[in-house]
Amino acid sequence: xxxxxxxxxxxxxxxxxxxxxxxxxxxxxxxxxxxxxxxxxxxxxxxxxxxxxxxxxxxxxxxxxxxxxxxxxxxxxxxxxxxxxxxxxxxxxxxxxxxxxxxxxxxxxxxxxxxxxxxxxxxxxxxxxxxxxxxxxxxxxxxxxxxxxxxxxxxxxxxxxxxxxxxxxxxxxxxxxxxxxxxxxxxxxxxxxxxxxxxxxxx
Amino acid sequence: xxxxxxxxxxxxxxxxxxxxxxxxxxxxxxxxxxxxxxxxxxxxxxxxxxxxxxxxxxxxxxxxxxxxxxxxxxxxxxxxxxxxxxxxxxxxxxxxxxxxxxxxxxxxxxxxxxxxxxxxxxxxxxxxxxxxxxxxxxxxxxxxxxxxxxxxxxxxxxxxxxxxxxxxxxxxxxxxxxxxxxxxxxxxxxxxxxxxxxxxxxx
Amino acid sequence: xxxxxxxxxxxxxxxxxxxxxxxxxxxxxxxxxxxxxxxxxxxxxxxxxxxxxxxxxxxxxxxxxxxxxxxxxxxxxxxxxxxxxxxxxxxxxxxxxxxxxxxxxxxxxxxxxxxxxxxxxxxxxxxxxxxxxxxxxxxxxxxxxxxxxxxxxxxxxxxxxxxxxxxxxxxxxxxxxxxxxxxxxxxxxxxxxxxxxxxxxxx
Numbered sequence: 001x002x003x004x005x006x007x008x009x010x011x012x013x014x015x016x017x018x019x020x021x022x023x024x025x026x027x028x029x030x031x032x033x034x035x036x037x038x039x040x041x042x043x044x045x046x047x048x049x050x051x052x053x054x055x056x057x058x059x060x061x062x063x064x065x066x067x068x069x070x071x072x073x074x075x076x077x078x079x080x081x082x083x084x085x086x087x088x089x090x091x092x093x094x095x096x097x098x099x100x101x102x103x104x105x106x107x108x109x110x111x112x113x114x115x116x117x118x119x120x121x122x123x124x125x126x127x128x129x130x131x132x133x134x135x136x137x138x139x140x141x142x143x144x145x146x147x148x149x150x151x152x153x154x155x156x157x158x159x160x161x162x163x164x165x166x167x168x169x170x171x172x173x174x175x176x177x178x179x180x181x182x183x184x185x186x187x188x189x190x191x192x193x194x195x196x197x198x199x200x201x202x203x
Numbered sequence: 204x205x206x207x208x209x210x211x212x213x214x215x216x217x218x219x220x221x222x223x224x225x226x227x228x229x230x231x232x233x234x235x236x237x238x239x240x241x242x243x244x245x246x247x248x249x250x251x252x253x254x255x256x257x258x259x260x261x262x263x264x265x266x267x268x269x270x271x272x273x274x275x276x277x278x279x280x281x282x283x284x285x286x287x288x289x290x291x292x293x294x295x296x297x298x299x300x301x302x303x304x305x306x307x308x309x310x311x312x313x314x315x316x317x318x319x320x321x322x323x324x325x326x327x328x329x330x331x332x333x334x335x336x337x338x339x340x341x342x343x344x345x346x347x348x349x350x351x352x353x354x355x356x357x358x359x360x361x362x363x364x365x366x367x368x369x370x371x372x373x374x375x376x377x378x379x380x381x382x383x384x385x386x387x388x389x390x391x392x393x394x395x396x397x398x399x400x401x402x403x404x405x406x
Numbered sequence: 407x408x409x410x411x412x413x414x415x416x417x418x419x420x421x422x423x424x425x426x427x428x429x430x431x432x433x434x435x436x437x438x439x440x441x442x443x444x445x446x447x448x449x450x451x452x453x454x455x456x457x458x459x460x461x462x463x464x465x466x467x468x469x470x471x472x473x474x475x476x477x478x479x480x481x482x483x484x485x486x487x488x489x490x491x492x493x494x495x496x497x498x499x500x501x502x503x504x505x506x507x508x509x510x511x512x513x514x515x516x517x518x519x520x521x522x523x524x525x526x527x528x529x530x531x532x533x534x535x536x537x538x539x540x541x542x543x544x545x546x547x548x549x550x551x552x553x554x555x556x557x558x559x560x561x562x563x564x565x566x567x568x569x570x571x572x573x574x575x576x577x578x579x580x581x582x583x584x585x586x587x588x589x590x591x592x593x594x595x596x597x598x599x600x601x602x603x604x605x606x607x608x609x
Contacts, residue, residue: 006209006412008226023414024227024430024458026254051432051460052227052476054254054272069460069478070255072272072290087478087496090290090308105496105514106532108308108326108358120540123514124532126327126359128376133355134323135406152539155514156532156564156582158359158377173534174564174582174596176359176377176393190377190393190582190596203541209412211429227430229457255430257457257475273458275475275493293493293511311511311529311561329512329530329562331579336558337526338609361530361562361580379562379580379596393580393596 004051011037012057016045022069025049029056031075031093039075056093068105080117095144104155113144119165121147122155122173131161148183157192170198207254214240215260219248225272228252232259234278234296242278259296271308283320298347307358316347322368324350325358325376334364351386360395373401410457417443418463422451428475431455435462437481437499445481462499474511486523501550510561519550525571527553528561528579537567554589563598576604 003009007021010028021027027049028041034057041055044063049055053067056075065079068087077091080099085091089107098117103109107121110129115121129144143162147153151165154173159165164180171177172188172195181187186195205223206212212224213231224230230252231244237260244258247266252258256270259278268282271290280294283302288294292310301320306312308326316330332347346365350356354368357376362368367383374380375391375398384390389398409415413427416434427433433455434447440463447461450469455461459473462481471485474493483497486505491497495513504523509515513527516535521527535550549568553559557571560579565571570586577583578594578601587593592601 023432024255026226029254051435052255052273052430052458070273070291070458070476088291088309088476088494106309106494106512110326118540122534122539123516124327124530126376128325128358132404132406133325133357134321134353137406150540154539155534156359156562160376173532173566201538203538203543227458229429232457255458255476273476273494291494291512309512313529327530329579331528331561335607335609336528336560337556340609359562363579 010041010057012039013041013043015043016047016063018046019043020048022049022051022053024052026054029054029075031056031058034058034075044081050087062099074111086123101147110142110144112142114146116147116149116167118150119147120152122153122157124156125153125159126157127159129161145177151181154188168198170201213244213260215242216244216246218246219250219266221249222246223251225252225254225256227255229257232257232278234259234261237261237278247284253290265302277314289326304350313345313347315345317349319350319352319370321353322350323355325356325360327359328356328362329360330362332364348380354384357391371401373404416447416463418445419447419449421449422453422469424452425449426454428455428457428459430458432460435460435481437462437464440464440481450487456493464499468505480517492529507553516548516550518548520552522553522555522573524556525553526558528559528563530562531559531565532563533565535567551583557587560594574604576607 002020004023006023007025013028039058043061047065050069052070055073058076061079062081064082066084073091074093077095079097086105092111094111097115103121105123108126129142145159146164148167151169153171157175166183169181170186175192176190178191207226209226210224210228216231242261250268253272255273258276261279264282265284267285269287276294277296280298282300289308295314297314300318303321306324311329313332332345348362349367351370354372356374360378369386372384373389378395379393381394408426410429412429413431419434445464449467453471456475458476461479464482467485468487470488472490479497480499483501485503492511498517500517503521509527511529514532535548551565552570554573557575559577563581572589575587576592581598582596584597
């Protein structure tokens with residue numbers, strides 16, 4: 001265990017074995033309407049939380065978790081084992097992230113998104129969840145994207161609310177995904193269109 | 204009033220009633236060429252400045268101001284009441300933001316931009332203001348975008364220098380806006396094109 | 407020389423004359439597999455490292471270096487004189503940046519990228535270096551983009567792995583660059599296409 005002197009650990013935080021928390025991190029921040037320590041925050045064994053990262057309370061995080069510097073994770077997420085959240089990436093609340101997911105740098109993942117196991121999200125990718133921002137029922141209408149197993153979302157892509165990115169599929173860099181991507185498809189463009197099957201790629 | 208012990212407050216900062224400033228924030232940083240305290244920095248009543256946020260000197264900010272964690276606000280902006288600047292968003296200098304504007308996460312707003320009241324800016328949106336970067340007269344030619352009242356700019360969109368986004372209009376996620384958007388229009392694409400009138404939307 | 411009390415300076419850091427390091431910075435962080443001080447970190451004369459910036463060990467950085475707030479620079483980069491890395495921008499490792507390069511805000515530059523002298527990178531630009539993320543040989547296949555001298559990459563553009571952006575060329579804002587850009591060309595769009603020669607621009 002290695003907790004930097006300048007790291008701030010709130011009440012209710014339960015750290016596994018051999019966890020490293022670097023300088024200027026804040027862990028277990030109570031979200032609005034909750035008292036300090038009211039929500040339990042669990043971070044699994046062998047995790048490394050890099051400097052200036054903020055993690056709110058109520059997260060259940062598995063073993064071998066890694067953050068880059070300055071990551072930001074809101075409350076009440078479920079995060080599996082061996083997950084990595086890159087430098088300056090932002091995870092909002094009520095997100096489900098399964099085992100072995102890798103989220104790269106400067107990514108944005110809003111509430112009610114689901115990332116199934118082994119999926120990979122490139123730098124600066126933006127998920128969205130509000131079909132009608134500023135509408136009267138916006139909070140009831142929120143629906144995040146779903147990444148199915150082992151898919152790849154290329155750098156700086158934008159996913160519209162509620163789209164499903166199929167198992168083993170690939171979204172090319174810079175795409176704007178406005179509808180579901182079928183399992184095993186490669187798509188690209190704005191709006192993203194079918195390019196080929198992943199099985200046609202040379203690797 | 205609640206000022207974290209690790210928050211650094213420079214001279215010349217005037218905080219309203221019930222302001223919260225969280226850990227590792229720095230407020231009232233003197234910009235280049237100015238001494239500490241030379242420019243007044245005003246933050247209104249009931250504001251919450253979340254951890255690791257940096258606010259330079261010379262800002263006039265209204266009541267009920269909120270920042271997400273790690274926001275960054277340069278000098279000499281005018282910001283109205285009930286404005287929210289999201290996590291990791293960056294506001295440069297000489298920006299005007301009117302009442303009830305919401306700027307989401309990881310947004311970039313350069314100098315000389317104007318955001319009129321009730322407008323909404325999605326995550327990772329990028330405004331630009333330099334028609335000819337690196338040109339001899341670049342500093343004289345800077346012209347930021349203008350958001351008119353109650354417009355919506357979808358996630359990861361890019362606004363070219365000087366464009367006007369009309370009142371009640373909507374820019375779809377992932378758009379690149381190269382010319383003005385008329386009031387009440389919905390546009391999308393790269394470059395962004397007219398899709399329909401907002402009145403045709405089902406909400 | 408002005409080193410803030412809250413700045414953390416690791417062993418092996420050699421600072422030039424008149425260097426400023428602001429609050430909550432961490433300089434000389436040993437990367438995985440290295441001990442504190444094992445790699446030398448050099449920052450040249452008259453450099454300013456703004457608050458909350460993290461610089462890993464093993465960087466060789468020239469004179470008059472500037473970072474914005476909260477920049478993040480990994481290990482083992484070579485950075486020339488008079489280089490600026492903007493607020494919240496991320497430089498990974500093994501990147502080569504020549505003299506007078508300006509990297510704006512919230513940019514992502516991955517390993518094995520090259521930025522030749524006088525090039526300019528706009529806000530939220532994303533470079534990529536993995537042709538086949540998650541493939542078996544991904545680490546061997548990494549190839550970053552190359553910016554040739556004096557080129558301009560507009561805001562929120564995406565550069566695919568290994569592309570060359572020619573000398574004096576311009577990539578328009580919001581572009582997705584999938585193939586090389588010839589010297590002196592102006593390109594834009596998704597995918598980026600030839601628009602005109604830079605010599606046809608009115609400046």
